[in-house]
Structure formats: structure tokens, C-alpha cells
Amino acid sequence: MPVVAKRIVDALGEQSGIRRVTAQAHEVGDRPPWPELVALVRAQVRSLVGPTRDLEDLTQAALEQVVRAIDGFEGRSELSTFTYRIASRVVMNHWRSLRRYFRRFVVTDDELPEPETDAREGDPLAIFERQRAARLHHHLDRLAADQRIVVVLADLEDLPASRIAEIIECPEPTVRSRLARARTELTRRLVRDPLFADDARQGGSS
Numbered sequence: 001m002p003v004v005a006k007r008i009v010d011a012l013g014e015q016s017g018i019r020r021v022t023a024q025a026h027e028v029g030d031r032p033p034w035p036e037l038v039a040l041v042r043a044q045v046r047s048l049v050g051p052t053r054d055l056e057d058l059t060q061a062a063l064e065q066v067v068r069a070i071d072g073f074e075g076r077s078e079l080s081t082f083t084y085r086i087a088s089r090v091v092m093n094h095w096r097s098l099r100r101y102f103r104r105f106v107v108t109d110d111e112l113p114e115p116e117t118d119a120r121e122g123d124p125l126a127i128f129e130r131q132r133a134a135r136l137h138h139h140l141d142r143l144a145a146d147q148r149i150v151v152v153l154a155d156l157e158d159l160p161a162s163r164i165a166e167i168i169e170c171p172e173p174t175v176r177s178r179l180a181r182a183r184t185e186l187t188r189r190l191v192r193d194p195l196f197a198d199d200a201r202q203g204g205s206s
Contacts, residue, residue, distance in 0.1 A: 020076050037063075037066065037083075038059075040079075041063050044062075044084050044087040045091060047061045047152065047156060047157055048087065048091045049094075049137075050133065050137040050140070051134075054094065058090055058094055062083075065090065081167055084167045085166075088167055088168055092149055093148070095141075095145040095148060098141070110184055131195060132196070136196070139190060140186070142189060144177075146184065147181055150178045150179045151182040151183060151186060153167065153168075154182075161176050164179075173201075
């Protein structure tokens with residue numbers, strides 16, 4: 001994994017737990033109980049959008065589509081691929097709607113509000129990591145939806161290009177091309193951000 005991508009994963013802290021939830025789902029068969037299915041879809045949506053206020057709404061929308069489509073799941077792919085494909089569609093439609101809306105405004109990096117913190121927590125490192133996570137998702141928000149989805153799946157979830165191609169239903173060479181463009185654009189943005197500048201420069205020179 002490139003240095004920049006590794007720093008991105010570090011900035012977000014713990015992984016979303018998708019592998020653990022997926023394993024639990026497979027232990028109970030191809031049609032997991034509702035709590036396991038909810039946990040799987042929620043983990044996948046959170047891995048795509050991060051700690052956003054829209055998480056619950058997007059999870060609900062994805063679950064509704066999973067419920068409508070689950071009878072058509074024939075087990076030809078992993079259950080997690082089936083649900084990830086649906087979650088990705090929901091999230092990408094959300095991103096595209098937001099981009100159309102925010103085209104009316106000009107938002108610079110300097111205008112990004114600092115994340116709220118609880119002064120009682122008193123852990124400077126934890127506060128710093130939350131700030132980095134918030135800034136990272138701000139920069140990810142600026143990527144085109146088809147680029148953001150591949151960089152999140154590749155560099156945050158550590159999925160291979162072949163699996164990503166299966167999830168978003170496009171040729172693997174297209175995935176690799178989008179990923180290269182996304183990494184270039186994300187690095188260009190991170191190198192100008194004081195919270196990521198050193199990491200981004202190291203990644204660009206490696």
C-alpha cells in the first residue's frame with residue numbers, strides 16, 4: 001500500500017470491522033439473521049462515507065434495497081460483495097446529489113469547520129486524529145464519486161482491484177485507471193493541508 005494510502009488508514013483509526021461481520025454472516029449461512037445483515041450493511045456504508053451525519057439515513061436506504069433484492073441473491077458471489085454493490089450504488093448517488101447541490105457554492109479548505117470535541121476527554125492525540133479524519137473526509141468529498149469509491153475501497157478497505165471491479169460492476173482496467181487518478185488528486189489536496197502535508201510529500205516521493 002502506498003505511503004499516502006497507509007497514512008489515510010492511520011488517520012481514520014480502527015478498521016470498520018467488515019471482515020469480522022462478514023465472517024459472522026457466513027457462519028450462519030447464505031441468509032444471515034437480520035441483526036447480522038444490518039451490521040454488515042452498516043459497516044460497509046460507514047467504510048464508504050465515514051463518520052457523517054447521513055450515516056443512518058444511508059444505511060436505511062441501502063438496507064431497504066438489500067431487502068428488496070435479497071431473494072435474487074443466488075450465492076454466485078460472496079454475500080458481502082452483493083451487499084457492498086448495493087451500498088456503493090446508494091452512496092454514489094448520494095455523493096452525486098451533494099456535488100450537484102454544492103456547485104452553487106464555493107467552499108475552500110479554510111472554510112472547513114473544526115470538528116467538535118469534548119474538552120473533558122483531554123487526549124490531545126485522540127483529538128488530533130479526529131481532526132485528521134474529518135479533514136480527510138473533507139478532501140474525499142471533493143473527489144468525483146467514481147474516483148472516491150475506488151480509493152476508499154482500495155486504500156481504506158484494502159480490497160484488490162478485481163474485487164472492486166466486481167462490486168462496482170466495471171472492468172478491472174477501469175478501476176485501476178480511476179484509482180490512479182483519485183490518488184493523484186487526493187495527494188494534490190493533502191499536500192496543501194497542514195495536517196497531512198508531510199505524509200503526502202513522503203508518499204509522493206516514495
